[in-house]
Amino acid sequence: KKIKEREAREKETGKKTRGRKPKPPDQVKQKQSKANITDPDSRIMKTRKGYEQGYNAQVGVTEKQIIIAENVTQEANDINQLHPMLERAEGNRKAVALEEEIEALLADAGYCSENNLSKKASEEPELFIATQKDWRQRKALQEEPPPRGRIPKGLSQTERMERKLRTKRGRKIYKKRSQTVEPVFGQIKTVRGIDQFVRRGLDACKNEWSLICATHNLLKLWRSGKACWN
Secondary structure (H helix, E strand, C coil), rough: CCCHHHHHHHHHHHCCCCCCCCHHHCCCCCCCCCCCCCCCCCEEEECCCCEEEEEEEEECCCCCCCEEEEEEEECCCCCCHHHHHHHHHHHHHHHHCCCCCEEEEECCCCHHHHHHHHHCCCCCCCCEEECCHHHHHHHHHHEEEECCCCCCCCCCCHHHHHHHCCCHHCCCHHHHHHHHHHHHHHHHHCCCCCCCCCCCCHCCCCCCCCHHHHHHHHHHHHHHCCCCCC
């Protein structure tokens, strides 16, 4: 199905689709799955340091680095986490009766897919999602001039997003991602030294991550000097 969709898109646009071409199921080698005997719920995750046994921890944060949504998943990539995390953030916003709505959502290339970009509902916040890895995205934004004129017809959702990020407005807004969510992970993992879970099992790690995120927010509140502790 993916191969046919890819061929149809290439025929319609006249351009080759980026990324590795999918293989038919009969040509895909099935790898033998292995289980971790100390924590069967955990999975092998690809990190900057290589492959590690663990979980995929997610956060959604505000411009002031306050965590408004969190989750832990067994999935090795982020492709299926965009809309679930947005739903969690929106649910939390409504739970505390916060009138200020989420206007924009910024995410790296790990969350980019045709399905994620097409699925967006009209009442959801505007999406600004990188279409390539951060260093490549930054390089493209620095080297390529902002697009002008009307949006060309026949562009895929990914191509439209790529064009959007190259506009002056898109560049300005997406630049905030490195000032919001990235520092939060740095504050938790480097400053506080929390770089691994101490509990085992998916449910236990979800609870632990919720506690870590809650204490992050409490530290932010305390350091702001605006908290009323009486």
